Amino acid sequence: MRVQGAFQRYLNRSGWFFVAPAVILFVVFMAYPILSSLYLVTRRWKGLTDSFIGLGNFARMLNDGLFWHALGNNFVLMVIQVPIMIALALIFAVMLHHGIRRFRGLFRLILFLPAITSLVAYSILFRILLQTNGLANNLLMQMGLLQQPVAWLNDPLLANITIIVALTWRWTGYNMIFFLVGLQNIDPEIYEAAEVDGASKIGQFFRITLPLLVPVILFSLVTSTSGTLQLFDEPNVLTNPNQSQLSGPTMTAALYIYRQAFQVSSDFGYATTMSYVIVLLAGILAFIQIRFLGGRNK
Amino acid sequence: MSQVRARFSYARVFLYLILSVVSFLCVFPFIWMVLGMTLNPNEVVKGTLIPGDQFLVNWGKATGPYNLLLFGFNSLFIAVVTVVLGVTVNAMAAYGFDKFHSRAREWLFGVFLLTLIMPQIAVILPLFRLISAFGILDTYWAIILPFTMSAFVIFFLRQNFQMFPKEIVEAARVDGAGELRIFTQIALPSMKAGIASAAILMFITQWNSYLWPLITILSDKTKTLPLAMFSMVNAYTVEYGGLMVIITVSLLPVLIVFLAMQKHFVAGLVGSIK
Incomplete structure (x- = not known):
């Protein structure tokens, strides 16, 4: 002993x-x-x-309209961008997995390519492409779709669309990879059986593919939501270049906190207090993740 | 796949058409960026899509007044040191957690995992005060040290170590090998794939890091590439051609690693954060 x-x-x-x-x-x-x-x-x-x-x-935070406005922007971006991106990622994954055989590897590689860029680098590229005198406006005017240049980065509505387009460009291929892995794990025999039973391709998608991908979709949903909640790089580089500004159409909570602490007031106490709200929301998301995803793995 | 048959169908042509358009949209910013390296600032903004002859001029600007080589070195140094220290520290911890069970360490591992949900903005505020109290603001160490230990990498490597049989460790111990030797000469070499993914993840996270360096780096001597391009694009007169050179150079290492080690790369990226 x-x-x-x-x-x-x-x-x-x-x-x-x-x-x-x-x-x-x-x-x-x-x-x-x-x-x-x-x-x-x-x-x-x-x-x-x-x-x-x-x-x-905390009292100050409750009365800080700019902060809640910024956090509200996070939610607007979340509610619009995340579903669009996940739907696209799902469509492309199904196209690559079920729809085609030739060049499958090549398309997968190309669609994933945006995910290798750093957030600053791609934000800068988008910013230059979308400048008022930039390529996007020139192209749209040449095609006759625009009469005069529009302010993709400054107009309240257009700036939000810009962020949504940029995020979708950057992250769709990334999420598609998860869905492709999910699709690979579905037994092909299930589709063969459905085929024999005369189920249409659309029917197969809604009856087989979608239900079996629910765990992966939930995972993407939670990580994307949590990422959008913490959105910082894109709005700072792309649509809110004025570093001392505390409000703007695409101001986000993380960006507002950063500017309060490091650009405008250097009041760390107040900035930390606001960051607790993000911690709380991230905690709720994590709870949902464990509750629904963890439960499924049992 | 049984349902994919090599027969002609309009539906399939349509699929290839859609995928080609999407592929073009994915690749276009890269093409435009590479072309931009050869154009003058005006042409970059306008969106000229034929190669120009300004590459040497732009390269000269990027490496001259815009210090590409210094900032590139800073980025590389920070990322490489983080990978070397980080892989060592995290692999050791993963091995320790997995092969030596104790209730206290299991609890600690749980606490590590819990911090994964902490949003970055909430950690960096108090962390900034700590780093500034240490007097290492504006040094490489300000960026390296806080991101050497990574709960995610430990978690990821522990998953890998689970596949390494405990019996081998026990057999080596019976043969009289020391614990450190078992780890470095038996366990680690069998984990090359996991280590590669972890190294790629840590490299890319540091190489692309933006918010934390934005706060802790104050002078040109320690500036990294993401900060360099950020201040370039915010300047009063933007040197677009030189900027394209810097962005392209910053993407190259990641692109090369991606093309060379796709499988490990994706495994590594899956753990990175938005």
Whole structure:
């Protein structure tokens, strides 16, 4: 027994040895900052000095129309962009998997290509393409679809459309890859049986493909929603280049928080307080993910 | 697939037509970007789609006044050091969690996973104060250290280590091998695919990182490529040709890794964040 105990202790020590570097980095750069934010939310900064204000930051947040407006934008983008992207990703995945045989690999590669770009790089490319005097306007005018250039990046409605188009360009192929993997896991015999029973292709899609892909679709839905909730790079680069501006048609919550903390007021207490709302929403999304996706895997 | 037969049908022609149009839309910004490297600023904006003769001029601007080589080196240094340190630290942790069970460590692993849902904006505010208290703002370490340990990479590698039989570890232990030696000489070499995916994931995350460097990098000497292009496009006069050179250079390493290691690349990217 004593030998056994010594061996267990040896194993336990070895285990701690392997995880120690990660644990140290985790404590310093993740756990401590998160815990210290509990202190930050109770402070108010004026210039370089800060003082205790209790729940004052929360009260201020509730009355901050610009913040709720920005968060509202996140939801608008989410509700419109995510379904469009997931529908397209699903359509392309089914096209590649069931519709064609030749060049399947090539199309898959090309459709995934946008996903390798950095968010800043593709946002800059879109910004230049969509400038008032840019290629998009020139092309549309030459084709006779526009009489005069339009402000893709500044007009409230058009700027939102721009962000939606950009996000869809960047992420459709990425989500399509998940759906393709999902499709590969469906037994072809199910389709053969349906074929024998005389089910149409459309019928097969709604009766077989879609129900069997529900877990993958939910996964895409949750990750995309969570990504849109944290949207920062695209609106900062593409549609809100003026760094000291706190409102705009495509201002998002993360961008508003960043500008409050680093561009406009450097009030970290208030910025941290607002970030708690995003944490809360992300937590709810994660809960949904575990509840619905985790349950399915059992 | 049984339902795909090599017969002619209008439906199939239609599918290929749609996919070709979509492919064109996916590729077009890249083509326009590469052409842009050879054009003068005016032509880039207008959307000239034939190659020009300004490549050397644009290259000269990118590498001269716009410091492409310095910023490229900064990006590369940060990404490579993060990968080397990160893969070591995270692979060790994944191995430790998977091959040495204890209730305390299992609990810790759960806490790690919990932080995966933390939105970046919520972490960086207090993290910025910490980094600034350490006095390492505007250094490479400000960007490397906080992103060396990655809960996702540990989770990902642990999944991989689960496929590595515990019996082999036990057999090597009976033969008198030390724990570190079992890890470096037996476990790690059998995990090349997982390690490659993890390395690609960490490289791309750091290479493309924007928000955190935007906050912690204050001077040109530590600036990375995403920041360089961001300040270029926000300048009063935008040097579009040079900008296209910088963007193309920033995409090249990712593109090369993607084409060379598609399978590992996709596995790695699946873990990256929006």
